[in-house]
Amino acid sequence: MKFLEDIRIGDIDALGSHVFTAEGIKSFATRFDPQLFHTDDDAAARSSFGALCASGWHTVSQWMRCLVDHRRLADEAQRARGEPVAKNGPSPGIRDLKWLKPVYAGDTIAFASEVVETRDLPHRPGWGLVTMRNTGTNQHGDLVLSFTGSEFIERHPQD
Amino acid sequence: MKFLEDIRIGDIDALGSHVFTAEGIKSFATRFDPQLFHTDDDAAARSSFGALCASGWHTVSQWMRCLVDHRRLADEAQRARGEPVAKNGPSPGIRDLKWLKPVYAGDTIAFASEVVETRDLPHRPGWGLVTMRNTGTNQHGDLVLSFTGSEFIERHPQD
Numbered sequence: 001m002k003f004l005e006d007i008r009i010g011d012i013d014a015l016g017s018h019v020f021t022a023e024g025i026k027s028f029a030t031r032f033d034p035q036l037f038h039t040d041d042d043a044a045a046r047s048s049f050g051a052l053c054a055s056g057w058h059t060v061s062q063w064m065r066c067l068v069d070h071r072r073l074a075d076e077a078q079r080a081r082g083e084p085v086a087k088n089g090p091s092p093g094i095r096d097l098k099w100l101k102p103v104y105a106g107d108t109i110a111f112a113s114e115v116v117e118t119r120d121l122p123h124r125p126g127w128g129l130v131t132m133r134n135t136g137t138n139q140h141g142d143l144v145l146s147f148t149g150s151e152f153i154e155r156h157p158q159d
Numbered sequence: 160m161k162f163l164e165d166i167r168i169g170d171i172d173a174l175g176s177h178v179f180t181a182e183g184i185k186s187f188a189t190r191f192d193p194q195l196f197h198t199d200d201d202a203a204a205r206s207s208f209g210a211l212c213a214s215g216w217h218t219v220s221q222w223m224r225c226l227v228d229h230r231r232l233a234d235e236a237q238r239a240r241g242e243p244v245a246k247n248g249p250s251p252g253i254r255d256l257k258w259l260k261p262v263y264a265g266d267t268i269a270f271a272s273e274v275v276e277t278r279d280l281p282h283r284p285g286w287g288l289v290t291m292r293n294t295g296t297n298q299h300g301d302l303v304l305s306f307t308g309s310e311f312i313e314r315h316p317q318d
Contacts, residue, residue, distance in 0.1 A: 094256035
């Protein structure tokens with residue numbers, strides 16, 4: 001994690017990508033979203049989606065996994081260079097979560113996070129609020145997922 | 160599913176509840192949100208949460224599971240009474256998703272959905288848009304999850 005002062009509006013982090021397999025789609029959906037177009041190939045083929053597709057909650061949970069993995073690697077690289085690593089606080093929330101196109105079995109979704117606002121918090125010394133627009137894009141270049149999230153990010157200790 | 164005309168602002172569906180076990184919290188987090196306060200009891204005890212707690216994406220995915228189960232039972236009851244069942248379309252999205260308090264291992268979360276708006280869609284005959292405020296509440300009566308979602312709901316075929 002970067003400190004607040006090192007984060008700029010327009011910064012984009014590519015968070016990596018994930019291939020949604022039929023097996024992964026079904027195992028998520030069996031536990032959390034057992035609608036037939038997420039769990040059964042034949043029923044999905046007859047549905048308005050036309051083929052097995054991922055639960056929207058699966059897609060966004062996979063975004064989270066890519067974010068956590070990306071940050072872990074970034075933190076390790078910062079520590080390896082002897083740089084301090086900023087802390088972050090729990091997210092105050094998510095706005096405007098949209099599933100714009102279905103994610104089908106076999107699709108590769110690339111996730112990204114773009115900084116759209118940084119804000120000082122006069123009532124919370126040592127911290128700022130960073131707002132990001134998060135996206136998932138499939139192998140055809142179609143946006144499949146979009147949402148805005150904020151989180152508290154530590155300021156440089158010396159400031 | 161009820162048809163659009165049978166849905167009233169203020170209608171509340173109790174969607175059932177779920178006990179978040181340590182095992183369930185860890186299995187979700189290992190796959191989708193492997194931060195130590197979601198995967199490791201000792202590290203969680205030392206974190207600002209103070210104990211193992213569920214990923215926010217796990218909490219909201221469990222809401223989805225309760226919704227799907229609730230609707231399946233409601234549809235079966237409607238069919239058993241010989242009543243037709245309305246179709247619904249994909250959700251255009253989610254607004255203002257907030258995780259208001261941590262969900263700890265052992266917590267029982269009751270999920271509910273309240274109709275806050277119903278709207279005709281002049282450009283989409285046969286369908287309306289229903290907006291719901293969705294919540295999760297723990298065994299102490301604390302709100303832990305809140306978000307607003309919309310979905311397309313079929314009108315009565317005879318209208």
